[in-house]
Amino acid sequence: MFFVASSRDTSGAGRGSERRSIYQKFRNVDLLDKKKTVTALKPGEDRAILLGLGMILSSVMLYFVLGITVLRSYADSVWTEEGVCIVLNATVTADENCSYSCGSDCWRLSKYPCLQVYVSVNSTGRVSRLSHNEETQDTSSECFYVPRCQKDSAAMHMMIVNISEWLKVNTQVPCYYDPAEQQETVLLTRLYDHAVVFHSLLWPSCMLTGGGVIIMMVKLTQYLSRLCEEIGKIKR
Known part of the structure; x- marks a missing residue:
């Protein structure tokens, strides 16, 4: 009886140790997979x-x-207030000189007609000169629009004439004016609205x-x- 019990205990202990070894192998494989996953995710997280x-x-x-x-x-x-301008007069006056590039360190003169436009701002009732935008106002204090200077002066002349005809047809246009009246000129459009x-x-x-x-x-x-x-x- 003693030998039989001893043999049973020995076989039970062997099965238990075998189960533990199998569990330990699965656990080691699971930990290894987790480490591989963490190692694979780490560079991706750093890049993100x-x-x-x-x-x-x-x-x-x-x-x-x-x-x-x-x-x-x-x-x-300063042109912060928007209103409606009524075109009173749009006249092409004398030609203005401009220069265009003809190569490296080469500049030549050309001419474009100066279009002067006067409007009445209906919200204030004052008569002001109309300019295309802030850049035009800084470039020329008299002309409504300053085209890009080019060799073909006839093309620039035709462009100004077309603008003049458009203003004569569209007598009411939206415009921007200075509410403090520090600037007498009003703008048709703003560069940065x-x-x-x-x-x-x-x-x-x-x-x-x-x-x-x-x-x-x-x-x-x-x-x-x-x-x-x-x-x-x-x-x-």
């Missing part, structure tokens, strides 16, 4: 974080560039938001991975 940081840095640089160009010009502009500022800031804002979302998603994934690992340790 670098992508997010790059997008945020690029958006900040774009904000800086737009701040010293578009936003500064928009803030410094509300729509231009909005569209200029839209893409940097989307890039900044996208970079932040990418970093948040990576951090959330890492947090959930650690949480699952801790829950697994508690269950074991």
